[in-house]
Amino acid sequence: MLESSSGPPVGAKVIVTVDPVLDYSSTQFTMELNGTESGMVPKCYSMDMSTDFIPMSVFSESKQGRLSAEGKIYHKFDMKPHKENMEEYRQLCRARTNKYMTKTRQIQVIDNDSGALMRPRPGDYTIKPPSQERKKGPVKGPDTKRTRRDRGEMEHIMFKLFERQPNWTLKQLISETDQPEQFMKDLLKDLCIYNNKGPNQGTYELKPEYKKSTEGQEPSSK
Structure with missing residues (x-):
């Protein structure tokens, strides 16, 4: 672990990789943690x-x-776990999700309980008189x-x-005329x-005098 001259031990180090042949845009940054509290925490991160x-x-x-203004920020670094540590990072995220999804229940023991807390107090509830049922009106026909x-x-x-x-x-x-049933009857x-019988049983057909008249002029039944 790296140690500073006047301060606590350094917990991480940044590795800068530079290709002298190419331009500086190909520079890569990697951060490595020297120690972690949990074994599932990734130790190597890529910095974009x-x-x-x-x-x-x-x-x-x-x-x-x-x-006082001390300086200006010119570059931003986005950290993500290195591909070699992705499995450890998945386990860490899964453990965090399970932890927050688990409901914790607390049990409190009441000392010197005489049952007063379990008794209803005046005004906690009221007895309402039975309400009169509304009379249903006649069901309207179709x-x-x-x-x-x-x-x-x-x-x-x-x-x-x-x-x-x-x-x-x-x-x-x-169905065709949308008229009241009694009026249609x-x-x-x-x-x-x-027609009470025959192949057209249960249907209506025009009377003979109206069948003849429909070939010419439609009469009125009045």
């Missing part, structure tokens, strides 16, 4: 020198509180949000739909026939 930083200066303060159209307009729409295809179910017509009762 650069001048790309905010200009800084060094100041000193006297006992009387006066500041037709509540649908707006009923004019009957003459709906007849025109119905004839157009049956021109597209001859048979429709009630669910299909409600009343309209279908006047305009259509319900």
